[in-house]
Amino acid sequence: AQSVTQLDSQVPVFEEAPVELRCNYSSSVSVYLFWYVQYPNQGLQLLLKYLSGSTLVKGINGFEAEFNKSQTSFHLRKPSVHISDTAEYFCAVRYHAGYSSASKIIFGSGTRLSIRP
Amino acid sequence: DGGITQSPKYLFRKEGQNVTLSCEQNLNHDAMYWYRQDPGQGLRLIYYSQIVNDFQKGDIAEGYSVSREKKESFPLTVTSAQKNPTAFYLCASSISGLTTDTQYFGPGTRLTVL
Numbered sequence: 001a002q003s004v005t006q007l008d009s010q011v012p013v014f015e016e017a018p019v020e021l022r023c024n025y026s027s028s029v030s031v032y033l034f035w036y037v038q039y040p041n042q043g044l045q046l047l048l049k050y051l052s053g054s055t056l057v058k059g060i061n062g063f064e065a066e067f068n069k070s071q072t073s074f075h076l077r078k079p080s081v082h083i084s085d086t087a088e089y090f091c092a093v094r095y096h097a098g099y100s101s102a103s104k105i106i107f108g109s110g111t112r113l114s115i116r117p
Numbered sequence: 118d119g120g121i122t123q124s125p126k127y128l129f130r131k132e133g134q135n136v137t138l139s140c141e142q143n144l145n146h147d148a149m150y151w152y153r154q155d156p157g158q159g160l161r162l163i164y165y166s167q168i169v170n171d172f173q174k175g176d177i178a179e180g181y182s183v184s185r186e187k188k189e190s191f192p193l194t195v196t197s198a199q200k201n202p203t204a205f206y207l208c209a210s211s212i213s214g215l216t217t218d219t220q221y222f223g224p225g226t227r228l229t230v231l
Contacts, residue, residue, distance in 0.1 A: 009157065032216055043121075043207055043222035044160075051217055090159060094216045104175065105220065107159040 002026050004093050006108035013081055014116050021076040021111045023091030033074040034092040034105070035065055044090060050074065061085065086115045120144070121223035123208050128228045130195070130202070138193045138226045140208035146221075148214045149191035153177060154205040154225075163206075166191055167214035195228065203230045 003026040013019045025031060032051050036044040048059025055067040065076045074091060091108040121142045130136045142149065148167045152160040162175030166185040180199025185191055191210075195202045206226045211218035 004159075034219075036222075041225070041227070043123075043224045044209075045222070046219055049219065104162050104165065105160075107161075109157055109159040 002093070002095060002106055004091055004106050004108040006089075006091055006111050008111050009109070010112045010114065012114045012116060015083055016080045018079050019077065019081050019085075019113065021089050021091075021113065023074045023076065023108060025072050025074070025091075025093045025106075027072070027095065029095060032094040033065075033067060034094070035059065035063070035074070035076050036090045036092060037061075038088045038090065038110075040087075047076070047089070081113070081115050083115050083117065085113060088112045121208060121210055121221060123206075123223040123226050125226060126224065128226055130228065130230050132230055133197045135194055135196050136228065138195070138206055138208075138228070140191045140193065140223060141189055142191075142208075142210045142221075142223075143189060144210055144212075144221065145188070146210035146212055147188070148211045148218070149185070150209040150211075150220065151175075151181070151183065151191070151193045152207045152209065154207055160207065163193065165214075202228055204228060 005024045007022050034049045035047040037047050038044045047063050048057045050057045050067045058064045063078050088110045090110050092105045094105050124139045150165040151163040154160050161177050163181050164183045166172035182194045208223040209220040211220045
C-alpha cells in the first residue's frame, strides 16, 4: 500500500539553529511531493512542491526540500529557524495517475516543530 | 479576496444528531475535498468532487454525506451513523482533479460531540 512516513512526531530546535524534517514515501514509481504547514487551529498552507525538474525545491519562509528518488525521500530543511516557524508540518505524496480517483493525496502523520528561544 | 471559508469554526453536537459543515470557495475551482484530521494521524480523505453534481467516496466515507449542487459549495453532513465524529474537519479545493494541482485549504471546523 502507498504510504508516507514522517519518522519524527516532534522536533524541538533552538532559535536560529538549522532543522531537517524527514519524509519518506513507500513507492518508487513517479510521484509528486508536497510539504504543507499548519499553524494552531488553522488550515494547511502549501510550503513547496516537487513536480519535476531540479531535485532541490525552494519554498516560502526560507524552507527548501530535496527529492531523492533512490532513497524515496523528500526531507524539508531550513538553515536558521525562527520562533514563528513553530507549527505542524505535513509531507504529502500524489502518485502519477492523471485525472482519476487514484490521484488523491496521501498525507504523513505530521511533525510538530517547536522552537525554543 | 479569493479563498475558502468554512463555518462554523467550532461546532458542538449531541449524540444522535446530524450536523452540516459548510465549505465555500470563490477561487473558481472545479475540485473540492473534505478531510478529517485526528491527532497523530495526519489527514484522511472523506469525500471529493471533481465537478458539479458529481462526488466520490474517499477512504473514510462511512457516516458522512455530501452534495455538490453549486461549483462554489461543498457541504459535509456528519450523520448519527458516524461512530466517532469528534475531529477537526478541513475542506480544500483545487483548479481541477489533476495530480499536479495544488490543493488550497480552508481554516477548518472543529466538531465536538457531547
